[in-house]
Amino acid sequence: MRHKEAGWKLGRNTSHRRSLLRNLVTSLIVEERIETTVPKAKAMRPNVEKMITLGKRGDLSARRLAAAYLMTREAVDKLFDTIGPRFGDRNGGYVRIVRTGWNKGDGADKAFIELLGSEKVLDEKRQKRAETRAKRAAETKKAMEEAEAQAKTESGAEAGEEGEKKE
């Protein structure tokens, strides 16, 4: 019987666990989606929902309570300005946890946790990431081509053959 075992300890003492959860909740509010392990995602969910409830209340007292828990000013502002109003007509269930796979090293079950209705923000973020990735790829390609050309001109036939093999 699994009685009296509610919650997650996450292998940490109280202060460590509290810090971890505060960090996770703050990151989730700022980033809208974070990737973590399934137990951590499940452990942070009630805390996230409590914060969002504070964000919906929106008064000064709620703001102070949120500021006492969240790690950054930025997160508090975002919680009250954009996230609270977004969930005005929803009673709980503000986050989504989707399992993705396992860590390679320790086999931990991974998932991402995201705020509902964050699809647009996340899509924009993804696009930006793709753009920077493409830019970086183009830069490295260019640099490699330049280096190859230089090697060819500098050390004649031998280096040229090697370059061709790589291609």
Next chain:
Amino acid sequence: MPNPKRRHSAARRGNRRAHDAMKAHSLSECPNCHERKLPHRACPKCGYYKGREVLDVEEAS
């Protein structure tokens, strides 16, 4: 202290292990790319789950 009286034979060991075999995972089909994937999990091939939920999947290079 109680101790074993007799050595267990190889057959006894084998009989004990008769139920230790591993079972294959039951896999479901991804509705987006029709690959076989683990149920209740985002598809590792196409990054979809429940119609949306795109993860960034590296293109095979």
